[in-house]
Amino acid sequence: MNKSKIGITTGSAATAAATACILFLKKSKKPKIVNIDAPVGKLKIEIKSIKKISKNEAEALVVKKKYPDPDVTIGLEIGARVKLINENKIIIKGGKGVGIVTKPGLPVPVGEHAINPVPRKMIKKNLKKFLEQNEGAIVTIFVPKGKEVAQKTMNPKLGIKNGISILGTKGIARPMSSKAYKKSLSYQIDVAIAQGFEELYFVPGNIGEKIALNKFKVEKDRIVQTSNFIGYMLNEASKKGVKNIVLLGHAGKLVKIAGGIFNTHSKVADARREIIAAYAALAGASKVLVKKIFKSKTTEEMIKYLEKAGIREKVFNYIAKSIKKRCEDRYPLKVKVIITDMKGRVLNSVKGV
Structure with a gap:
C-alpha cells in the first residue's frame, strides 16, 4: 500500500490530537508523532503543535495531510483540548x-456537535490506555477554519451548522474514493424521512434544487441532491423505505438514465447525443435532424433543434417514460420524471406533480 496515496479522516486527526494531549499530560513529553488504534489498524500521525494550558490541560493540532483526492478538508488543522478529571x-x-x-435523522442527535460515533469510539479507546482507574478526561475537538470550509461540504444541506463534521469509519481516506461522499449524500434521505416526507424530490445538483424550490415550491428538506450517483441514491432510498420519488433535473444529466446509465459522471459514460438522437428518430425526426443532434456539442443545442422541428415535447415524453421504466425496473419505487433545460423550463409533459 502506497502511504503517500492514503489520507487520514477527520476522526483520525482528532483522535491523534487528543492522544498527543494525554501523552503530554501523563508523560511530560511533547510527541512529534503518535500511534493510534483505528478500525483499519495502527496509524502513525504527525503532530503539528502541542502546548500545556495548565497542569491538567493541554491542546494539540494535527494537519490533515494531502493525498490525491478533492477532499476540501485536506490541509485543515484539526485540534483537541484535553482536561484531566x-x-x-x-x-x-x-x-x-x-x-x-x-x-433529526443523522447519526448524532439534534443539538450535539457533529462528531460521529466511530470517531467518538476511537478517541475514547485511545485515551483509556493512558488513564488510571479513577481518572477521566474532557475532550474538546475544534477546527480553526472549520466554519469557512463547511460551506463547501454537504453540511449546510444536512442542517449541520457552523462547522465541519468529524467523520470516518475506518480511520483512513483512500484516494479518489467516493464512498464517504456518497454516504454524506444518503444522509439527506434520513433527514427528509425524519421530517415526515413520503415523496422525495431527487435532483442532481443546485440547478435542480433551485427549480424545485422556485418553480414547484417544494419544501427544502424534501429535496435530495444525488450528484452523479443517481443509482446509488435510488437504492439507498428504497432500502430506507421510501416509496415515491420525483426525479427532477437538467436534460444533460437525466437523459443518461434512459440509456441505463445510473452514474451520470461524464468520465463514466455520456451517450446524450446517442440517446436524444434515437428518441428523436422514434418521434419522426428526419435524417438531417438526427445528424444535427448527433453532431451537437451541448444538450441545449439539441433542445433548440427539437423545438424548431416541433417535436421537443414528444421526444422528452419518450425519454421521461424510458427513465421512469429504467428506475422502476431496477428499484422498488414509483418514479415521476421532470426534465428541464438550463433556464428551468420543463421539457416533457408533467402530470400529478
Missing part, C-alpha cells in the same frame, strides 16, 4: 469549527 469517564465535546446538528 477525577472521574472514570471521557466526555467528548465540539468546539469552534465543529458543526452542530439541527435536524
